[in-house]
Every structure is written in C-alpha cells, then in structure tokens.
Amino acid sequence: MQPSSASIVTVFGGTGFLGRRIVRHLLDRNVTVRVATRHSQRARQLFGTTNVEPTTADVHDERSVAEALSGARGAVNAVSLYVEQGGVTFQSVHVEAARRIASIARRNGLERLVHVSGIGVDAASSSPYIRSRGQGEQAVESEFAHATFIRPAVMFGPDDAFLTVILKLLRRLPVYPMFGGGHTRLQPAYVEDVAQAAASLLQIPESPGRTLECAGPNLYTYRDLLKTIKDRAQVRTVLVPVPFSMWHALACVAELLPRPPLTRNQVELMEVDSVAGPDVPGFDQLAITPLSSEAFLPMVIESAA
Template identity: 35%
Template structure:
C-alpha cells in the first residue's frame, strides 16, 4: 500500500514545496491546514486523490490526531511571523509543535520532521526565537528521533522577504531598514523541502540541521542585490534599533485601535529584537553538506520572480536590447 505523510502547514510557503516533492516520490500526501477550501491548489501536485487538504487546528488535540490518522510520517511546517488572536507564538510554535510530536509518538508514526529556525534560543529576548526553541525541546522530548531543520531566511517565489522589500520600493526613493548590518544566509525554499523529504524517507539521521545558502551578506547588502535584480535605484537608510522599536510600537498601537482590522505585517517589536542577531549557520552545525545537498545561489532564482517589480516587467531585457540597438 502507498505510504501516507501528513504535512501540517502543507499549503504554506515551505509546506507546498515539501508536498510537491513527496507526491513525486509516490506518497499520498495529507495537507493539514486551517482552511482547506483555500488550499485546493495543492491537489494538482499529484494524480487525482493523491494530495488532499484537510482541516486541522494545531491548538487542538483531536484535530491534530484526526489529521494524523494512519500516517507513516509527519512533517510540521506550522509557524507564525506575527501573533494574532489565539495564534500566539507560544500556542503555535511551542505548544502546537509539542502536541504534534506527542501524538505522533502515541500513534507510532515512523518519522517526524520539524521545521524550526536558525536563532532558536530559549534565552533570546525575542518571543519568536524563544518559542522556536521551546518547540524544538517539546518535539525532542516526545519524539527523540525527530529530524529538526533550522533554515536561515527562506527565499522563493512566494517569500515574504525579498517580495516585501521589493514592494516597498513602490512608495518612494528611500528604502528604510532596521538591522541593516545584521548578517543573513538566505536559503532557497526547494532546498529546504529537499532536506525535509530526506528526513521523511529516512535518508537523514535524527538530529538538528542548520540550513543556509552559499552566500552570507548583511541585510543592507541583500537589499542592494534585490535592487540590482529589479533594476531600481533607491537610497537605503539603516535606521537605529530604537527608531525601529518606536515605529513598531506605532504599528502595534494601530492594530490594537482597529481591533485587528489592521494586522501589523510591517514591523513588530519582536521582529526588531530578532533583527539584532545574525541569522547564519553555526560553524559547528550539521547542514546541507551532511545531507549531500548543494544549496542554490540567489542569482539563479531571484530574477525568476522579482522581474515583476521591474519598471518594464518581463520585457526589461527586450527594452535594454532595443536601447543598445539605438545607441549603435
């Protein structure tokens, strides 16, 4: 009988790439999400009936258990970048992760892959990083043989990193940054998915893997790369952390005053705290090399999706070529 994997958050940014790869491996894929009717785009990843979205709330035992019924392997990709209502960092990234691992152990699931993040640290000032660490601890406590992946900032077509800053270039000649000197090691989303699939298939030993791409650069340097890719000139301003904290307080107040109608995706105080720490692979950590994966360089992928922010869009190359002809 064909094996079954349940992917919690399988319709999200990283989860969908894992789901696609697992379908290509011939597995049945159960995509556990809060809104399955909005996640029907995962169904064409496989043949008819191979990939199915189901409703699940990781804050509820019965819901998690139902989505896991009969699964041979489990992948947890659920996480939040900003808190809203009951979906707090603690509820989702710590308690939710522990719940999935505990129930996986109860149901004798064969393998468990958990997606965490570089910078997970129980002593961090950031609640995001702190709860990521709490989630890892809860997973290992219930399922000691789990594979835990800690990626740096992830890029790809649907990312909320390069896309977010590229959109900001539409609002004026200045691109403000907080933590411009903080180092990052961007990793391509499908490389992370490949590592997760190796964990599911038992091709990765149990343990923690830190995943970063081949380039390390400051946030400011990455924004310069983004600007070159979208062929725009903007003046990058590196704001001090106290200014970023003040801005984040303002956005948070606006969210409170509008009773959540305005959801602060721009900048939160917790993100300001996180931006004070480098997000790169530790020199002693296991990573892509231990998995036999060669990470993809940014310049191979960024032009494939950031072209939409160029003034001439997909026709930028044709415009440049025509300009050269006129000059000659």
C-alpha cells in the same frame, strides 16, 4: 488501487509558504500526503486529489491532531506564527501545539517526525518569538526523542515576503530605511531547497543528524544584500540607517492594524544573525546544492517588472 495507509505522511501547515512546497516534493516522490490545515478547501485547490488527502485540522485541538496523524508513517510540522492574536500566541503555536503533535506522533508509533524551526532559535532569548521557537524544539524532543529538526535561514522564493518585498520597496522609495546599520548577517535559503530537504529526511533510512541548518551558499550583511539587489535592479534608492529602537516603536503602532506591515517579531529577527553554524549539518548532508539568492534575483526582477 488506494495507497496503503502505511505510506501516508501528514504535513501540518501544508498550505503555507514552505509547507505547500514540502507537499509537492513528497508528491513528486509518489508519497501520499495528508495535508492537515485549517484551510482544507485551499489544499484541494493547490494540489488536486491525486495522492492528496486534505483534512481540516487545528493544531490546538488534540482530537483533530490525532485524526490527522491516524495511520500515518511520518509527519512534518511546518506550522508557524508571526503575529500573535488573542489566544493564538507564540507559546500556544510554537511550544504547546508542537508538543501536542510530537506526543501524539509518538503514541501513534510514527517512524519519523520532521519539525521546522529556524536558525538562531534560543530558548533563553528575550524575544518571545525566538524563545518560543527554542522552547518548541525542547518540547518536541521531550516527546519524540528521535525527531529531526530543520532550521531554515530567512527563505526566498516566488511570492516570498523577503526578496520580492525588498525589491518593490527599493523601486518605490527614494530613501530606503535600513534595520539598524545594516550589519546583521544573512544567509538566505531557497524555499524549494528547504522543502526538498524536509521531504528527503522523511524517506532516507537514517537521519543524517538530529538538527539541520539550511542556509544558502552566500553570506551577506543586510546592507550588502540591499546593495546587491539595487545594482541588479538598477535603482538609485538611498539606503539610510534607522536605529532598532525606532523600528520597535513603529512596529508597536503597526501591530494595531488588522494586517500589520511590520511586527516586533520581524524587528527582533533582524537584530539576530541568520547564519548556519559551522559545525551543524546542512544541505550537504543530503547532497543538495542550494540555489543562491543572486541566481534567483533575475526571476524576481522580471516578475516584478
């Protein structure tokens, strides 16, 4: 028997680092998931066909967004952009596309919309990336008044671009250049915990708060986190502070490459603390006990051996 369309949840960005985990957590709850992505074939490879409806969708196109949301009960917007290319900009993805999804979701009568943003978003920030994330939240709220926002801290997990990359560099480099003096504060969150939170928010009768900040149990400075990874991996790399001004200059050059190893957006994010606010609901509101980055480190070290 085919599931009722009323049980469908559409996940935009469902093949990404976080999005594909949200899809799997929804599937574990016997939810039929419509994976809205530009890479529908990849969705088939990742999830198979049971309770999955891969659909090709472009968040910049009103018609394809409307088709992806047709008949759905809820939706998750897990689309993000880290490098601007041509007309695909932070503004077009984080603000205009987010508004488009929220507007169509409201017009289609969806019960629930979960929008993934990030800790530290600020609509008045001088950083184009951080500003667009803050403006995106405002745009979504203006179109879908009871939307729920998830703001993850920097996320770690298998095949991440965080702990795994740091460990590889610490093992290869005799000297590790730190962002600034290493004083930026971080509260890394396990990607599976964030995905579980998103899936849970789509099913509970009432959202536990309009905004959830999903951060891990341990708070570090960037320097302390690097030292922790060094000690666990037993490497002797020397940590050397590098001014943010130099990082920005390097990023400008790196962005000229087809696949830049460093972007100005990444540098800007490392200038801002990624720590949950003391009065903002988090994992505890969903009875989720978050995994610490230190508990996950042995898996990273073993897989990278």
